Amino acid sequence: MILGLYVTQGWAEMDGNGNYWPAQPPGLPPAFYPTPADPLVSPDFAGWWRRSFALVRRIWKPALTLQAILVVPMAALLIPSQLMLAEQQENLQEAAVARPGDIAPLADALTVGFASLGMTFAVLLISTVATSITARMVVRAATGQPVGLKAAAASALRRVHAVIGWQIVGLLLAGLSVLACVLPVIYVAAVIAILPVVATLERGTGVGRCFALFNADLGTSVSRVATILGLNIGASLALGVVSVALEIIVGGTAGNVAGSVLNALYYLPAGVILPPLLVTAYADMRARREPFSTAYLAPAPAPTPQQT
Template structure:
């Protein structure tokens, strides 16, 4: 399958390519690595360039990226917090012999439904963040509402591919710990692939990952390390609140509500910061890996 634009579609704008020079490898190409245009805002030939380009997008567009993440987090919390609170109160009531417990099974069913809806919102937010990242990188003017309308047609595809990759990941869990890390690394760029390409997204992720294994591992391992460093304080805080919830200090209704809401908010804050910082790095990883495999320009993504 050919992933670059067809011949009848316009190529990269002249701004990305020096005048009088071919857009792709040729005898007159002066670049150290002819697969990469130094002016491209996302694709880079080395790790340092990838890092600079990713954080350049963060610096220029963190407000817009944060808005996307806030809207996603708030919508998720509106669904998840009441359901989680219902479960926490039901669990507490079941431990009280004189209480009138709400059926815990119904509470967990509500939580499962809320979690599924939250995951749907998360998938939409992920696609919007990817689309906004490309717009920020290329200097295009795209509002969040425009990005939402642009990505909605790809949401069913992302749901389908996410379910399939979830099954693959589950099979990796059954196999061993090492395959889980491998499969998880391969599918880091899945949302970007689904949004900007058509075809078998799973095989495409594997082909991009294995085409230049060293570059892929270096970038994705860095993303994973940053994600862990950002999330760890919020995870510790959430776990501490859960332990307090089991203690006598938080057995009252007010304490249960405060601990439940605060724990959900902490999880949302960690996800928000990760979304702002890591999304540009993930999109830049996709651009790097694709440029290593085939002729590519970030300008094509806006088309």
């Protein structure tokens, strides 16, 4: 059964642009028009927020199970990475005092830095795959299907090559935008925030599709994505403060390990809450660009005996 009608408060039969809903061309089956009861498409920010957390309540158990499984390899990458960086920083400071002008320690630091960057990149890819699987859980919940980890993973992993490939392209684009100053970086980061969802749910599309959806209605897109990024940044800053406090209080290797474990554990709640926000943001962007409702994401009906 699709999510209840309580998510429709404040709809007032209008879309996010002030047009009466549904503002869609004729000829589609009625189920393909977004209605006030649509569990993904919202007319305004409040509706988006309600729908997102209604979906969080539907998927949190299998999503948390997924994150608990993946937090182990993430921690196995994050902890050595942080320890390597901390040790190299100490070595670099000692070498700068003992042997001023010697560039050999700097070369070692760069080597360790690139190794740590590679580990962090691997963690990001694992997180991207987790987001893809959780996005499938969200779609299954919205379309009235059973929400289970096995079924969602089986569906998402068929698209994992595209999700990872496009995520790498998006990261390279974000890296190149650094050369063009701060504002382009912020814009590109906002656009590619929905990239894992786009690559999971749409075949043959990627970064270009993200730009098209984001630019269709900037007010809608910016409000959703800015909220998601703001939540993520705020939580990361709070986590950073706690991690630094742990390193100061505990000190040494134990403090670094405690901070790294805390960083890995952050993915548990983030992996449950953020994907529903991203999927519903994607749905709102798409509905403002083209005919779209949750019905488009429903599985095709099985063929009848007469059709086989």
